[in-house]
Amino acid sequence: MKISARNVLDGVVKDVKKGATTAHVLIDVSGMTVTASITNESVDELALKAGAKVKAIIKSSDVIVAVD
Amino acid sequence: MKISARNVLDGVVKDVKKGATTAHVLIDVSGMTVTASITNESVDELALKAGAKVKAIIKSSDVIVAVD
């Protein structure tokens, strides 16, 4: 599947924290930690757990730029 | 300034493409390219151009996870 989102970052799941409906997935991307907030159902369907190889996908319109 | 967005990635601007109202900013983050779609006004106010040190900020609710 090819996707229009410009940002597709390869990573490895570090941790999954399930809440009541929403889970936080921490992903190691080249030594940085990227956090994704997704549904518990998606965690189950994708069988996400520490060590899983994943992609973090981010639409370019969702990226903010800052300078110090 | 401290910010609630979980993902704040350090990078360097590679290229800026201005459109009629919307600009695309390509940012090198640890060898990966992150694209941000922002307003032309923001490009001007932040003086964004190739070589500028920036941060790419992404809210965790905007990160999708995929597995092959």
Place this chain on the structure above:
Amino acid sequence: MKISARNVLDGVVKDVKKGATTAHVLIDVSGMTVTASITNESVDELALKAGAKVKAIIKSSDVIVAVD
């Protein structure tokens, strides 16, 4: 590829309108028109044009609910 976004709708491209940097892609989904605002680059890379079979992907945190 399996994806965490809950909403993956099958459709057919009706029209593509490229702007200076941002394109609008109109997709027929079961007789409804879904509009996606994506980069021109993505239109080119995915070779999007009228008649192409596509999926419209939407994260559940981006869906608003309204009642009359």
Place this chain on the structure above:
Amino acid sequence: MKISARNVLDGVVKDVKKGATTAHVLIDVSGMTVTASITNESVDELALKAGAKVKAIIKSSDVIVAVD
């Protein structure tokens, strides 16, 4: 009320799952299931429950396009 969001899909609520703060609302739209992640407060204020007629509203900048 007229709204700038390009995607306003008519549907019927199939299920509402409340979490601690965030609820998932499953909406039948022409036989497809659209999931919305919204606050519990909104579920209460809109009196959302199975069978309710609703609209699923999605901004075009939040739609990703994919091809197989």
Place this chain on the structure above:
Amino acid sequence: MKISARNVLDGVVKDVKKGATTAHVLIDVSGMTVTASITNESVDELALKAGAKVKAIIKSSDVIVAVD
């Protein structure tokens, strides 16, 4: 129409800048300027121009919090 988005701010359009596909609408909200990036089509359909009474609608999952 009642809407799940928690943030519905009353305002008055100050300026509309149309681009090739994407327009920027500047809205005065209690003396603050809120900028919305929407499609040109929406500007036309809603007949947005300086002086128009509008609402700026923002989903709570799209609000970032910062402290100095």
Place this chain on the structure above:
Amino acid sequence: MKISARNVLDGVVKDVKKGATTAHVLIDVSGMTVTASITNESVDELALKAGAKVKAIIKSSDVIVAVD
């Protein structure tokens, strides 16, 4: 830090409601209440509580415009 997001609104926290993973932060902005849905971790790191001076940051691509 200067940020590309066009909308940076000064406010004061009115209330913080933590859920299992996701918190709702109610912010008074010029007499209006702006709700932000953020992670519990961010609430802790920013030490958010009633009375705290904060900024509500919103990207212009996340603002919908409506007219009655």
